[in-house]
Amino acid sequence: MKALTFEYNLPKYLLTGALDRRWPRVLFSNIAPVQMREIPEPELPGPDWVKIRPRLAGLCGSDMGIINCHESLTMQPFASFPFVLGHEVCGEITEAGAAVEGFDVGDRVTVNPMLSCLPRGIDPPCRHCASGRTQLCENFTEGRLSPGTIIGATSGVPGFISEAGIAHVSLLHKVPDEVTDEAACMTDPFSNGLHMAIQNPVEPGETLMVIGCGVMGLSTVAALRALHPESRVIAVEIDTFHSQVARDFGAEEVVTPPLDKKFYRAVAELTGAKMYTPMLAKPLLIGGVDRIFDTVGSTETINTSLRILRNGGWFNLLGIGEPKRIDWTPVWFKELTLRGVYGYQTEEHAGERIHDFDLALRLHAEGRADLTPLVTHKFRLDDWPEALDVALNKGAHHAVKIAFTP
Ligand SMILES: [Zn+2]
Ligand SMILES: [Zn+2]
The missing domain is CATH 3.40.50.720 (NAD(P)-binding Rossmann-like Domain)
Structure with a gap:
């Protein structure tokens, strides 16, 4: 399958980061660590995982930081390489493991990309995961997956700027019929x-x-x-x-x-x-x-x-x-x-415990918010250089969110 892949190579990383402001085309050259590649489809790491075909996959500001090699080096121990980019998605389940409950093939879902204790198979979970604050997990480098805070920044779980991704059942959120693909894809931000x-x-x-x-x-x-x-x-x-x-x-x-x-x-x-x-x-x-x-x-x-x-x-x-x-x-x-502020969690809000993802989808379903217009540009995977070009010049292109239709 096709996938936007980041391969860690320190000289290439430093060179790209040094050149990109004066010569933006370096990002599409052979020097750049990010390339569209042909890789094998991902396997399910366990029976409680699903495979997802992305309908729409967002290109995040943090993805751009990785692509142009300006991401803070402090985060390096919390990633593993190579990896497939993309953590913002509205997709369709194409395969469900035997232990998956509550979700079926064909369901339209969005994915909380946090690779915290539960998807890592760590039991009992750390104190923050136990209280629903999975973004503060203390085990982002432990368990059955390779190091990584989120899907789309770890070699263990490929991201969604690709033709197929995977997710643990605990990370899935069903998209109500009233909610557009675009709004669902905006659930993360x-x-x-x-x-x-x-x-x-x-x-x-x-x-x-x-x-x-x-x-x-x-x-x-x-x-x-x-x-x-x-x-x-x-x-x-x-x-x-x-x-x-x-x-x-x-x-x-x-x-x-x-x-x-x-x-x-x-x-x-x-x-x-x-x-x-x-x-x-x-x-x-x-x-x-x-x-x-x-x-x-x-x-x-x-x-x-x-x-x-x-x-x-x-x-x-x-x-x-x-x-x-x-x-x-x-x-x-x-x-x-x-x-x-980092990510999202299960909140105490207006007298209930609710995950920010569910609140985001509910506000959309009830018409109290609509982020659909923020997805201003869509590209096929093959057109990734054009997508990056728009992402680098958002003002000139009247662009907000750039997304791929894999
Ligand atoms: Zn994001
Ligand atoms: Zn944890």
Whole structure:
């Protein structure tokens, strides 16, 4: 079968990462570690696994980090090579192991890609898996599968940018008939947004700010709108097309970078904050934004966020930038809460225990959210160079989510 495959080769990795900004075509050259290859179809690792034919497989921002060789090297022990990319999928079950219950061949499903204790056959599970927080699993390198946090970043379980993938039964979520393939394929980023929206104790009337309106930012705007309709959402985005989508998704205001004095003044006006201007440093707001959701995670967005939050405000970090020098002064001076966000889990929400994936699908089935329009571009597997080209120039192509139709 055809599969978008990453082969680890340190010289090639370093060379591609060094060249890609000046010469983007390096990503389609023989130097690049990512290639479309012909590989054998995956076997089921156990009777409690299913085989899935992807109908739609999303290309994630984290996949792009792998493809252009800029992913943080810290994550290397939590992956194994070579692997097939793709962890965002809406697909159809084509084969079910003998011990699979509740799912049949032909079912339309989406897959929680976390390769935590249960799919790894580890019993009893670690403390976090036992409480439904599988994204915090302590066994991502243990058990019957090779090291990897998610499907699509491990040699043990091929990802879904391919003609066939596999998944453990515990990772499957049935897609209701009312939900489109596109919306189902967006369950992973949307669930991430929901996880963040639920973990923040938002009060009605609060001002929430989402920095960056790519897939994650727009998914976060949609999640905040669906779960906290009485709050105000301000987005920060430079691209005009993405700004318009943010407005369509319910952001009341979109403020544009650069994050200079004009930006601070605009935020101060929108929040009724006082602005102080130190002599040799950036301004500082008192009484600013209640909560920030930073989907960029650069030195600049983190530094600015800390300075424009109100006293006691919350900073949520979900972007995978490469931050360098951070001025932590506002963190102690304003007693800020800093929170890292990764993936999704079983939540306590509105009086029930529900997995973010099920909540995402339910919000779609009930018409309370619709991320269908975010899948702007679809490509056949053979057209992967075109897909990468669009992914590298999203603004020019009016692109948000790029997906494959294997
Ligand atoms: Zn993703
Ligand atoms: Zn675990």
